[in-house]
Amino acid sequence: MTEKEAWRFENSAQVAEQLAAVDYLADEAIASTVFLADRLAKPVLVEGPAGTGKTQLAKSVAELTGARLIRLQCYEGLDESKALYEWNYRKQLLRIQASQVGVGEGSSDWSALEEDIFDEAFLLTRPLLEAIRATEPVVLLIDEVDRVELETEALMLEVLSEYQVSIPELGTVKASQIPMVFLTSNNTRELSEALKRRCLFLHVGYPDVDRERLIVETRVPGISGELAEQIARIVRSLRAMDLRKAPSVSETIDWAKTLVVLGKETIDEKDAVETLHILLKYQSDIERASAELTGTRR
Amino acid sequence: MLDVLNSFIVELRQAGLPVSMTEHLDAASAIAHIDLVERSTFKATLSATLVKSEDHQAAFNTAFEVYFADRVFNDDGEVDENDVSGESSESPSDATGLKGPGRPMGGGGGSAMSAEELAEMLANAIRHDNKDLASQVAKESVSRFAGMEPGRPVGGTYYLYRTLRNLDLDSLLEELLEEQRAQGSGDAMTSLQERLARGAARQVSDEARDRAIGVQQNVLGHRGRDTGEAGQVVGGSGGHAERREGSRDLGRARDTDDIARLAGLVVADAKARLELLHCTLERNR
Numbered sequence: 001m002t003e004k005e006a007w008r009f010e011n012s013a014q015v016a017e018q019l020a021a022v023d024y025l026a027d028e029a030i031a032s033t034v035f036l037a038d039r040l041a042k043p044v045l046v047e048g049p050a051g052t053g054k055t056q057l058a059k060s061v062a063e064l065t066g067a068r069l070i071r072l073q074c075y076e077g078l079d080e081s082k083a084l085y086e087w088n089y090r091k092q093l094l095r096i097q098a099s100q101v102g103v104g105e106g107s108s109d110w111s112a113l114e115e116d117i118f119d120e121a122f123l124l125t126r127p128l129l130e131a132i133r134a135t136e137p138v139v140l141l142i143d144e145v146d147r148v149e150l151e152t153e154a155l156m157l158e159v160l161s162e163y164q165v166s167i168p169e170l171g172t173v174k175a176s177q178i179p180m181v182f183l184t185s186n187n188t189r190e191l192s193e194a195l196k197r198r199c200l201f202l203h204v205g206y207p208d209v210d211r212e213r214l215i216v217e218t219r220v221p222g223i224s225g226e227l228a229e230q231i232a233r234i235v236r237s238l239r240a241m242d243l244r245k246a247p248s249v250s251e252t253i254d255w256a257k258t259l260v261v262l263g264k265e266t267i268d269e270k271d272a273v274e275t276l277h278i279l280l281k282y283q284s285d286i287e288r289a290s291a292e293l294t295g296t297r298r
Numbered sequence: 299m300l301d302v303l304n305s306f307i308v309e310l311r312q313a314g315l316p317v318s319m320t321e322h323l324d325a326a327s328a329i330a331h332i333d334l335v336e337r338s339t340f341k342a343t344l345s346a347t348l349v350k351s352e353d354h355q356a357a358f359n360t361a362f363e364v365y366f367a368d369r370v371f372n373d374d375g376e377v378d379e380n381d382v383s384g385e386s387s388e389s390p391s392d393a394t395g396l397k398g399p400g401r402p403m404g405g406g407g408g409s410a411m412s413a414e415e416l417a418e419m420l421a422n423a424i425r426h427d428n429k430d431l432a433s434q435v436a437k438e439s440v441s442r443f444a445g446m447e448p449g450r451p452v453g454g455t456y457y458l459y460r461t462l463r464n465l466d467l468d469s470l471l472e473e474l475l476e477e478q479r480a481q482g483s484g485d486a487m488t489s490l491q492e493r494l495a496r497g498a499a500r501q502v503s504d505e506a507r508d509r510a511i512g513v514q515q516n517v518l519g520h521r522g523r524d525t526g527e528a529g530q531v532v533g534g535s536g537g538h539a540e541r542r543e544g545s546r547d548l549g550r551a552r553d554t555d556d557i558a559r560l561a562g563l564v565v566a567d568a569k570a571r572l573e574l575l576h577c578t579l580e581r582n583r
Binding site: 011012028029031032033035036039040042045047048187190193196197198199200201202203 | 318320321324327328331332333338339341342343345346347349350351352355
């Protein structure tokens, strides 16, 4: 951790620059947090509404550092055997049978066999262990960590703070290099203090109009500046409304792409209302938004 | 720098943010890696290491803006609008915690003086180095918060705080700065005068702190009695523990949280005045 050349970034401005080079527009908070994650060797907990680029951040960081992205998609019921490691039970059984057939009864030394079947060859690595064992640079993405139960969350603590995994039969596997770790959360439940303490915290909210326009321009090639500007403004006004589900950044990008495919240079209210279903996912929202767009906007 | 960080964290804790030892250490090692000249980087760094919940973000932003008030930097045309702080008051998910300048209710607990008058008095106190008056003003300002009833909406009082803060920081210090320029033209301030001025400001800040803690205890004490619990407050730093105790009832904890935050911010405000005054003096030398 103390070797200077091991650091990935010079300063937060460089992080922002490199992220921009892979089409991810980071604000100061994002750039600084990624920078610190590297310097302090700490995981980043990224929180915020859905579709604001939390997962994309991890992907982009992997891309710019030339690292392999290892992803652990969390869900309710995710357990040790799916997150950390699992013994290849069938293979172990086969091994036992093979030894019985080959050596014959009684002569096989049980302890030797036991040592044999709890060998790395019989270990199925799952994302967390895989990230720890990797010898090449990796970025570990633990997606939607708020979906797992508290017990599974606790399971991750060792990985997140010590960068190691303890396997009773094998001993402790330590990371040869510190991977960058991103955890995302949609905040459906409060995460444990222990987890939060081990992470840097980053809240990614909806971008402001200017940043959203830039995001649209970078992610949607061939879009006119005027259209991007209009899109950003409309989306902003929609988010200010009391909708069931506010449009996310990814939905904004989808909408922009649609309008470009339709060959629009600018957007009028008719176009907007007709394509609104891409931006909004509830009928009641669409109706309200249409009324708003045709009523008060030009 | 570590001292500054230390006292900033104390402020955060008094404002109700649960900053743990680990987070303190993280922040300390983090600032070793960054360029301290960049204020926005500095802010993002502290935020990433010290704030672990979006609910606390607004309080952190306010505390940061007040504690590291940057009227000095503002001359270089630094605009903070694109910062996270700029968005927080508008982002739809910000409905929890501080509500910003909500309805201007809660007229200040029957105090006769307007916020402007208070600001003017404070300016006079610092100008004439009148410690008694300064502390009087501090008492007066903070006693408005003492009129706060448990269970009364905090939005209104927070609005009041904002009024006070804006008046004090913007007009009062500009005024003082102006005066220094006018009469001083260079080396008007001797080190003695400076010390006195700082002393006065510190007095204000200490008074405000004591009072704020008093308010905190008062409110919490009331609560304890109301619910039949032993609402004993241990001491100045007891805010955190109190919050813990209160967290049995979520709604109640939220209230207490807000009040503690409010009280802490008054202290931070007074402190910021001191810092700003100091800057004024520095610049005039």
